[in-house]
Amino acid sequence: MGGATARAVVAWVPDFPVIAGDGTGEGPVAVVEHDTVVACSAAARADGVRRRMRLRTAQACSARLRVIERDLVAEMRAFERVAGHLEADVMPRLEVIRPGLLAAPARGPARYWGGEQPLAERLVAAVAELGLPARVGIADAVFTAALAARRGQIVPAGGDAAWLAPFPVGVLGAFGPEELLERLGIRTVGDFARLPADRVAARFGAAGRAAHRTARGEQPRPLAVRTGGDEHTVTHRFDPAEERLEATAFAVKTLADQLHGRLAAAGMVAARLEAVVELAHGRDLSRVFRHEGRLSSLAVTERIRGVLQAWTDNGTLGNGPERGIAALTLRPEQLTQDAGRQSALFDDRHTPQEIERAAARVQAVLGHQAVVRMETGGGRTAAERVRLVPFGDVADSRRTGSGPWPGRLPAPFPATTFPEKVPADLTDASDHPVVVTGRLTLSAAPARVTVRGYGRTEVTGWAGPWPVLERWWDRAGGRRIARMQVTAGDGRAWLLVIEEGRWWAEAHYG
Secondary structure, eight states: OTTTSOOEEEEEOTTHHHHHHHSSOOSSEEEEETTEEEEEOHHHHHTTOOTTOBHHHHHHHOTTOEEEEOOHHHHHHHHHHHHHHHHHHTOSSOEEEETTEEEEESHHHHHHHTSHHHHHHHHHHHHHTTTOOOEEEEESSHHHHHHHHHHTOBOOTTOHHHHHTTSBGGGGGGGSOHHHHHHTTOOBHHHHHTSOHHHHHHHHHHHHHHHHHHHTTOOSSOOOSOOOOGGGOEEEEEEEEEOOHHHHHHHHHHHHHHHHHHHHHHTEEEEEEEEEEEETTSOEEEEEEEOTTOOOHHHHHHHHHHHHHHHHHTTTTOOSTTOSEEEEEEEEEEEEEOOOOOOOSSOSSSOHHHHHHHHHHHHHHHOGGGSEEEEEOOOSSHHHHEEEEETTOOOOTTSOTTSOOTTOOOSSOOSEEEEEEEEEEEEOTTSOBOOBOTTSSBSSOOOEEEETTTEEEEEEEEEEEEEEEEOTTOTTTOEEEEEEEEEETTSOEEEEEEETTEEEEEEEOO
C-alpha cells in the first residue's frame, strides 16, 4: 500500500515571520497584519499571546510585547534562502505554502536518501546549516503532513484518518464553523469523519466536502509535479531585458490579474502556481507556490517580488552585461473546478472563513436562525423570490426560479419590498375607488394613489392589472388577486395589489 500511495513531506520553520521580521525571535514579539496577530514568539506565547488574537488583547496579555507590522515581501525574500538551499541540497521541485512552510512529493527524495526517516533527518539538518530550527512531517496528504510537522512525526501510509481522529475539529477550521459542529456534539476530527459525506456536502458546501475528505484520509488533490494548465499560462516579455525590480513587480501584478481572469472565466482554480523567470543569458529560474484559489493577485505579486529580491541579493539574477529578466511566466498547476465563493462586499480584510466562523459563534449564542443570508428562487413577486436562509444551510432546491410561474411580476423589479403590505387607495378623477372587474379590467382610469405614510399623489401612468389565481384547488389557502404598477407625480412608482376589493402597496421602485 505504501508504494502506491502518494506521500507528501512538509518542512516547517517555527515562528518564521517573527524571525524574518525581528532577526532573533527573542523576547515577546508579535507580527501583526490588519490589527491581528499572525505569528508570535515563544516568549509571547508564554505570556498568553496567540495567533488570530486582536492586537489590543495581545498587548493586554503581554505588557512587554514588541509589535512588528508584517512584511510579506521581506518574509519571502528571507525564506527563499531556505527554499533554495533545500532545493539544491535535498530535493527538487519544492512548493512554498507560505514563508516558513514548504512541501514536496516525498516518494522520490525518500528513495534517494534511503527512506522517509532519513529524508526527514536530512531536511532538519539542512535547515540547521542555515542557523534555523526546523521540524518535518510526512503523510499521505499535505494537510496531515503539515500537522505532523508540528510534532516532527511521520504518519504511516494509509494512516492519515486514524492519526487525525483525536484532533479537535477546530483544526479543520479553514472550512467553517467548528463552534456549530461542537454544539452538535461533533468535537473531534474522527467524529466529523464518521458523518455521511452527502450530509456534510449539503450542510457545508464544497469546502466542507473537501474538509470531510481530509478527515477521512482521502486527498482532495494529490501532490504531483505537473498536471496541465498551459492553456491558462500567461507570459510577459521584456525588450530590452528588465533590471529594475519595481518594473518587474508591476509586470507580475498585471500577469496575476490576467491569470486570475482566465481561471475565473474557465471556472477553474489552481492548487499550485509556478513562476518562471527567463534571464537575458538564457537561464531559467522557477519557484512554485501553493495557491488553492486563496491567493489574490496582490498576494501572488508579493510572494514573487520577495523571491526576485532574494535572487537579486544573492546574485542569482546575474551581475554581468547580460543581466536582467527577459520574460516572466505564471503557470497554474493541478487545475480543478472552482466551487465558488462570494467576494467580500467592502474589502478583503476578513476572509470568507473568518466570516463563517463569526456567523457560527453568533448562531451558537443566539440560535440557528439569528444569522441569515438571502437566496433567490421561484415565485411571482420580489418578496416571494427572495428568501432568508439560516447561514450555513442550503436553500430548498425544489423552489427554483426556472418554473413558468404564471402571473409572475415582470421586470423591472422593485427597489424595496415591504415586510408587510401597506394599506393603499386607488381612485379615479371623481374620487371613486378603482377596482378590477370580473372581466379583469379596471373600472375607471386611475387618477390618484394614496399609500399610508407617503401621502396622496396624482397618478401619471400605470401598467396592468395582472391577475393571479393562486392555489385554486385549495379552498382555505387559495386566493384571487391582481397587481398593478403605478407611477406618481412625486417621482415614486408603486407595486399595488388588490385582494377582496382592497388595495395594498407591496413594494415601491424608488
